Structure formats: C-alpha cells, structure tokens
Amino acid sequence: MKEENKDQEKHQKDLEKKSEEVKEPNKYTEILSRVIHEGEEIFKIKKRAMFLSAGIAGLEIGFSYVLVCTVFFLLQGSVDDTFIYKLFGLVYPLGFILVILGKSALFTEQTSVLALPVLNGQRSIWELLQIWGIVIIGNVIGGIAFVFFIGSLASKLNVFNEETMVVIGTHVLDHDYWVLLVSAIFAGWLMGLLTWLLNSTTTTLTRIVIITLITGTIGFVGFHHSIVGNIEVFGAFLHSDAITLTDYLMFLLITLMGNGIGGAIVVGLFKYRIFESNHARG
Numbered sequence: 067m068k069e070e071n072k073d074q075e076k077h078q079k080d081l082e083k084k085s086e087e088v089k090e091p092n093k094y095t096e097i098l099s100r101v102i103h104e105g106e107e108i109f110k111i112k113k114r115a116m117f118l119s120a121g122i123a124g125l126e127i128g129f130s131y132v133l134v135c136t137v138f139f140l141l142q143g144s145v146d147d148t149f150i151y152k153l154f155g156l157v158y159p160l161g162f163i164l165v166i167l168g169k170s171a172l173f174t175e176q177t178s179v180l181a182l183p184v185l186n187g188q189r190s191i192w193e194l195l196q197i198w199g200i201v202i203i204g205n206v207i208g209g210i211a212f213v214f215f216i217g218s219l220a221s222k223l224n225v226f227n228e229e230t231m232v233v234i235g236t237h238v239l240d241h242d243y244w245v246l247l248v249s250a251i252f253a254g255w256l257m258g259l260l261t262w263l264l265n266s267t268t269t270t271l272t273r274i275v276i277i278t279l280i281t282g283t284i285g286f287v288g289f290h291h292s293i294v295g296n297i298e299v300f301g302a303f304l305h306s307d308a309i310t311l312t313d314y315l316m317f318l319l320i321t322l323m324g325n326g327i328g329g330a331i332v333v334g335l336f337k338y339r340i341f342e343s344n345h346a347r348g
Contacts, residue, residue, distance in 0.1 A: 068329075077099035098337065100265040102186055105179040109189055113200055116171055120201040123170035124208020124293065130161030131297045132216060132225070134285075135234055136256050142233075151237065151288065158285025160277040161294070166264070166277055173293060177329025178258035185335065202322060209297040213304065216341045228305040235302020238295055238343070239309065239317055246290055246317065250324020251332065253289035255276070258333025259327065292321035 153292045183189040260280040
C-alpha cells in the first residue's frame with residue numbers, strides 16, 4: 067500500500083513538472099503575442115493622431131526634467147554634486163509614468179514593440195521607419211516646447227533657474243560620443259524590457275512599480291535617454307554659449323540611434339529569436 071502511494075505521489079510530481087514545462091513556453095508566447103498585437107495596433111493609428119500623441123509625450127516627459135532640475139537646485143552646495151546626480155533616480159520615473167499609463171507615444175517605449183510586427187512579417191521596415199520618424203519628431207518638438215514653457219516659469223516660482231538648466235544639460239552632454247552611444251543602447255535595452263514586462267501584467271500598481279524600477283535605474287546610473295536628454299541638452303543650449311547647435315544635434319542623433327539599437331535589436335530581435343528557436347524545436 068505504501069509503495070502504491072509512493073508511486074502515485076511520484077506520478078503526480080511528474081505530471082506537475084511536465085505541466086510547468088508546458089506553461090513556461092506558453093507564458094512566453096502569450097507575452098510575445100500581446101506585444102506583437104500592441105505593435106500592430108500602433109501601426110493602425112492615423113499619422114496625425116500619432117504625431118499629436120508623440121507631441122504630448124514630449125511635453126509630459128518634461129516633468130521628469132522639472133523634478134531633476136528642482137532636486138539639483140535645492141541640494142546644490144549642501145550636498146556633493148555626484149550624490150545629487152544619483153538622487154535623480156528617485157524622481158526620474160514621474161514623466162514616464164505619466165506617458166506610459168496615459169498611452170502617449172514615446173519613441174523609446176515603442177522601439178521593441180514596433181520592431182516585432184516587422185520581424186513577424188506583418189509590417190515592412192519602411193513602415194517602421196515612417197512611424198519612428200513621426201514619433202521622434204513629435205517627441206522632440208514637444209520637449210523643445212516644454213523647455214520654452216518651463217524656463218521662465220521655474221525661475222518665477224523659485225523652483226530652479228537658468229544656471230541649473232545649463233549645469234544639468236552640460237552634465238548630460240559631457241561625454242565622448244562612444245560613451246553616449248553605448249549608454250543610450252543600455253537605456254534603450256531597459257526601455258525595451260520595460261515594454262516586455264508591462265505586457266506580463268495588467269495591474270496598475272504593479273505597472274507603476276515596474277516603470278519606477280526600470281526608469282529609476284536609468285536615472286540613477288545616468289544612462290542616456292534620447293527624449294529626456296533632448297530636453298536637458300536643449301535647455302542648456304538655450305542659455306549657454308559653450309553648447310553649440312551642432313553639440314545638441316549630435317547628441318540627439320547619437321542617443322536616438324543608441325536607444326533604437328537597444329530597444330529594437332537587443333530586446334525586439336533577441337526576444338523574437340528565442341520564440342522562433344523554441345517554436346522550431348517544438
């Protein structure tokens with residue numbers, strides 16, 4: 067009798083183990099399917115609506131910039147600058163929470179999402195480049211507009227001043243080009259993973275925690291995010307003769323390229339290849 071019970075228990079454990087082995091690939095496929103569906107739905111949005119959504123995202127992400135500048139303005143002189151830069155990780159996520167939960171079009175959030183329908187054969191590379199271009203232009207214009215709005219208002223409210231804007235932008239820009247590129251790749255990688263992780267849950271609180279952890283890491287480490295960086299560097303460009311238009315444009319070009327590589331290739335391509343390998347093996 068005892069032997070029969072042991073055999074039954076062993077059989078039950080074997081069934082549970084096999085069940086788990088089946089569930090994991092299905093779970094992976096389910097997430098991938100959600101991300102591909104999300105990307106396909108984005109492709110269906112009219113170009114004008116996409117541009118307006120991207121412009122709003124460029125404005126909304128500016129609230130991360132406001133908090134970053136405010137933290138620096140309040141603590142400069144009383145705390146070492148290096149420590150202040152690390153504190154940015156605590157306030158950096160706000161703009162991303164507003165953009166992502168508000169469903170505005172942010173380039174770095176959509177790189178891997180939009181790449182997957184292309185990898186899946188549903189969309190062409192030309193369609194991908196078109197929508198990327200629309201979103202990037204909208205994000206950049208929205209960010210530039212935000213700088214003009216907040217510049218004088220912040221000083222009137224004694225939140226931060228033009229000198230703070232110059233310090234922040236100079237700090238972001240003050241790296242060799244290869245450092246900017248690699249840093250932007252890591253930021254794009256994290257943003258691509260963020261999209262993947264968000265599609266694994268529908269709980270708002272969990273999504274906020276995930277956004278905070280991922281974007282907080284970008285802010286803490288100092289990885290270069292092209293759209294927030296656009297605001298930071300453009301703000302410094304407006305108020306400093308030491309930063310030229312070429313400096314600003316080169317920064318924007320390099321970080322956009324890096325973010326795109328990190329999101330579309332490191333996350334989008336690799337995740338899709340994992341699915342293909344598993345599917346072929348099955």
